[in-house]
Amino acid sequence: MQYYTVVADSYDEAERKARAMYGDGIRIHSRRDYTTGGGFLSRKRKRCEIVCYLASPSHDATHSSEKDISEFEKEARTPDPDTLSRDERLDTEVYREKPYSKEAAAILDSNHITDPLRSRLLDGIEDGPDAPMVLAERIASTVRIDYERQVKPRHFVVFIGPTGSGKTTTLAKAAYLYSHNDRSVGIITLDTYRTGAFEQIQAFGNALSIPVISAGAEDELIKAADRFSWKDHVFIDTMGISPKDKELKVRLRGMLSMLDRDRTDFVLVISASMKEEDVMEQYAAYSDFSPSTIAITKLDETETIGNILSFADKADLPLLFFTTGQKVPDDIEKASGSVVLEHMRETGLDMKRFRAQISLQ
Numbered sequence: 001m002q003y004y005t006v007v008a009d010s011y012d013e014a015e016r017k018a019r020a021m022y023g024d025g026i027r028i029h030s031r032r033d034y035t036t037g038g039g040f041l042s043r044k045r046k047r048c049e050i051v052c053y054l055a056s057p058s059h060d061a062t063h064s065s066e067k068d069i070s071e072f073e074k075e076a077r078t079p080d081p082d083t084l085s086r087d088e089r090l091d092t093e094v095y096r097e098k099p100y101s102k103e104a105a106a107i108l109d110s111n112h113i114t115d116p117l118r119s120r121l122l123d124g125i126e127d128g129p130d131a132p133m134v135l136a137e138r139i140a141s142t143v144r145i146d147y148e149r150q151v152k153p154r155h156f157v158v159f160i161g162p163t164g165s166g167k168t169t170t171l172a173k174a175a176y177l178y179s180h181n182d183r184s185v186g187i188i189t190l191d192t193y194r195t196g197a198f199e200q201i202q203a204f205g206n207a208l209s210i211p212v213i214s215a216g217a218e219d220e221l222i223k224a225a226d227r228f229s230w231k232d233h234v235f236i237d238t239m240g241i242s243p244k245d246k247e248l249k250v251r252l253r254g255m256l257s258m259l260d261r262d263r264t265d266f267v268l269v270i271s272a273s274m275k276e277e278d279v280m281e282q283y284a285a286y287s288d289f290s291p292s293t294i295a296i297t298k299l300d301e302t303e304t305i306g307n308i309l310s311f312a313d314k315a316d317l318p319l320l321f322f323t324t325g326q327k328v329p330d331d332i333e334k335a336s337g338s339v340v341l342e343h344m345r346e347t348g349l350d351m352k353r354f355r356a357q358i359s360l361q
Ligand SMILES: Nc1nc2c(ncn2[C@@H]2O[C@H](COP(=O)(O)OP(=O)(O)O)[C@@H](O)[C@H]2O)c(=O)[nH]1
Pocket: 161, 162, 163, 164, 165, 166, 167, 168, 169, 170, 240, 297, 298, 299, 300, 301, 323, 324, 325, 326, 331
């Protein structure tokens, strides 16, 4: 078994850090409290070291009872420095807290960037006048951007996500953007449920000269896909499904299973104004469709996108587009490192100086 040692100022901090780094599946094996410093040059400082391990994969963490957890926590709070055998000690990967810039941490916190992304971004950034610049550079290079799909998505591009997140509007903007690269595009809408849904997408289609077909059942989708088979890209709009609406989800999944998976991209559309926990919940509802990329909408309605960046990092999804208003087709931009930085809350970053110093996409 692999053991991890995490050191921090207090037990709670060490536990928080361990969870952030290794996930909620960790179990705490032992704890050691000690003090450092106290010499001529440094003050005494209390420290806490915890040794933890990951519950074995066969152990289903979701089935461990509350009782188990409270018992292991009780045990973990009892200092027990010598319980590891020598071999186990040798097998222990030691993580020691490194000094990091408090200014950089404040910037990340004001942007709601959470662990594990927060810890990764801060790792090794030392205090000093350059800290915000180093952080900005790191953010720009850490955030994953879907450059490949920005240039060439697959044949079918399906937009999924909660109702009202901006799927239909963003799909129309994106279809127009791609049609400008000398590509022929078409739109199929599966949203035949909501009143006015077809009229909305058809109005966009008419305004942008993109043909729109409505398909309410599997055979209709097959026919529509056939009619558009000569198109470079076919954008498929869907209805939002609430986590409770199992029937609608089964129906949507049934229709989408008609598409050739190897020729299909699923774009998850998420509003930037959602809290990270709510985004995670929505992501779980749509995870069956295995989205490969994210479009973030309504950046004009929020001051920061740290919540989305933290989510994207946890879900390991790259960013495709940002939308910044209701105007179709104008209010859309391809995601990039510099656009991400521009949409971070007032951080004291001098974007002009920053742009001048490092070249970003
Ligand atoms: N402010 C703002 N509103 C947006 C943006 N994108 C979409 N909307 C609005 O959000 C509402 C829902 O959009 P819609 O595309 O119908 O969402 P859907 O239910 O996911 O298809 C509409 O009023 C859109 O105009 C955006 O980037 N900024």
